[in-house]
Amino acid sequence: MDIASSSANPFAALGLAREAPEQQKQELGQEDFLRLMLAQLQNQDPLKPQSNGEFLGQMAQFGIVDGVQELNSGFADLGGRLAGEQTLSAAALLGRDVLVDAEGRYSGDGIAGSVQLDRPAERVAIEVVDGSGRTVRQLSFDGSAGGEITFAWDGRDSEGEMLPAADYSLVARAERPGGSEQLATWLAAPVRAVSRDGNNVRLELDGLPPTPLSDIRRIS
Template identity: 40%
Template sequence: MDSLSSINELFPPSTPLGNEAANSIDEMDAEDFLALMVAELENQDPTNPNSNSDMMGQLAQFGTVSGIDELNASFGGLSSALTGGQALQAASLVGRSVMTDSNLGQLTGAANAQGEVEYSLDATVDFGDSTAGGNFYVQDLSGRLVYSAALPASAGGQLPVRWDGRNAQGELLPPGSYRVSAEAVIGGQNTAASVYAHQRVDSVAVDGAQGAVTLNLANGSKVSLEQVKQFL
């Protein structure tokens, strides 16, 4: 029987000579790893071969790195899917109104069924406890009171209010930003009540890296989804 001239006849190189090896273990695939293992077999000392435990350790190391790469790829795909889902949900908010902690409202106009432009500023008064009534106030940005109205008695909770943009003389005021406030009569005393202006969502921005959604409101402010008290 002819003897084998070299171990190459048993384990021929899988990669032609001259090809560059992978730069790091992170860039290696299964074919690169097998080529490396064959090279170790070819060059080891026959009188002192590598132990089986060393070979198994190398296999385990390669399997761990490969598994981590696959896991990272899976999480990357999941993150992209979640970000895409958030973007679609956020886009559906454009044109809708939201309620935030701000009392800065926006007087805007919209055409009604007859084609006439109607102006309005919407807000919500939070009475909290029961009240014998109260008052609703609108001020321009200089602090001048431009409108006030009586509020009905309430058993408590939230009361939606709407201002048509006209002052006490019936004159239509310019569209824009106005501050709203209210007071409630509780126990015979006037007490400040919380007022939340409604704002239209003009656009949204999604941070792909952080997964955060920012709403750009009609009054020029920006809020996160966590700052929204209610979607209207």
Template identity: 40%
Template sequence: MSTIPGTSQENPWAALGLASQAPTRDTSLGQADFLRLMTEQLKHQDPLKPMENTEFLGQLAQFSTVQGIQDMQGAMGSMASVMESDQTLRAAALVGHDALVQADAVELQAGADGGLSGEVEAVSGGPVRIDIVDASGAIVHTTTLEADGAGPVGWEWDGLDGDGEPVDAGRYGIVATSGTGEDATALEVRLQARVDSVSIGAAGLVLNLAGLGSHSLSSVRRLG
């Protein structure tokens, strides 16, 4: 007759081949725990050497400080949540408007409707050249402007190549320079695009711009 091995009362999991698992315990010290410890400390203190008032008040002050910090952290967290929600609602009102951001490439649609506008930051007065470059590096269009001095210079492109034909859909780079030859200086390019939607990222509010991708709200130079 076969027998069934007995199970240990101390470890009922052994029969199943499982190690015993000690229950998890909460080791955090809350307000009730602190007050209970303070009460026990007073009940069991040495009558010949009672706790001095200053020491007792110091412990109470310590607890009050910790409790105050915890309360403040909770309040700050709630306030941050409210501010984030408020910013999201405000940013939602930007959908459909145009935003100017620093960018040197764009995804264009085919045809004249695929044009774009923006500005370059001139470092001094004089001619400014703006080249539209396709994915292969070939220049498809060149615009030359005259800057009156250092500062932003606005420009537009209708989406046509040098022969007046609509460019193909795709990704195009924008290269702006002032001067010629060895004296040529690269300039900062800013493009304007429509805000399609707003999202919340790790760095905060993000504007999703048509053809330009996602840009943080802090990177926007102008709205209009």
């Protein structure tokens, strides 16, 4: 038999090939720690043996490290289970309208939402701004009663012309005698899909960026 052609390693055909060394571990496990401790006890100075306190201290340290590792693993498993349950719960929202904090960003041709006044104002102004920074529509509401004020934009500009579906920003302000205050804008949109990124559950909303489940303020 042609040894050279039967194998890339000529020693393999003679049974003399050396096995590839196993990849060295990069971390010490429980067995490694116990072996090191046993070696330490066997090689200690007989005239200066390790005290019981030091030995128990090392055992306690190992127990703490091992416990922390198990605790972290348990938390990771719990987080995955909770995220799975949240995903199933969020699936019940498909097709329903939710009110979320979307920072006033909207992509479409009309939107409804609300703002919250912590105290009365003379007027609440909501500006619809296009991608170039131009205000294409301004809505005005009486804010004298305070509380929640709902609004709806029909997708038209100040001249009544229908605007194309695009990215818009909604900026809300409360106007008072001493000046104006910018308000957080909550937008309403139907839930189209539910997605999961690791342990985070997100809602895919019509016209809005993906929104965390925890950002829902109201379900319609």
